[in-house]
Amino acid sequence: AQSVTQLGSHVSVSEGALVLLRCNYSSSVPPYLFWYVQYPNQGLQLLLKYTSAATLVKGINGFEAEFKKSETSFHLTKPSAHMSDAAEYFCAVSDGQNFVFGPGTRLSVLP
């Protein structure tokens, strides 16, 4: 069975500061990992995905994530937060058949 945990339901950063959103997973098979972003009253939009190629994955809007097998982690980072990054972020894991989403982390960006 797969599962995803996201440490911190709400993260606040100042504009221009580093963004770090944490994701840990469990999977009995090599996982496929995803980060999605959701803006208010919208569906989920893919930010980036890990599919067993490079462990450092670059996504849209300056975000990137690093797959660390030893830590079963896939944390999302951005060097400098922008006001437009304020949204809900979901980490997800797939075994190729089923998707499991984490509970989400709300990112607030303070001026």
Place this chain on the structure above:
Amino acid sequence: EADIYQTPRYLVIGTGKKITLECSQTMGHDKMYWYQQDPGMELHLIHYSYGVNSTEKGDLSSESTVSRIRTEHFPLTLESARPSHTSQYLCASIPWTENTEAFFGQGTRLTVV
């Protein structure tokens, strides 16, 4: 750009009414899903389908029903809406290819008054 559409985007309806939320995708994906999400909260899987004439209940018990008569269409129906059904409903589709992401519609925000 994902080709998955949900209608309506917003719906306010009275208690006891029957409603159908539409979800259509033009990508030929076999797997489709319905999630229920309260504002700012996690996604709860309520229904999924792996192809035509295949429907299953998800992790969260729901009074809604679904059908899958055509590959591209996965409507969700509430026979008698109640205020407790007020939520956002998200539809998603995934192809059988293993390393592919889920594609989401824009969601339907349902309010039952």
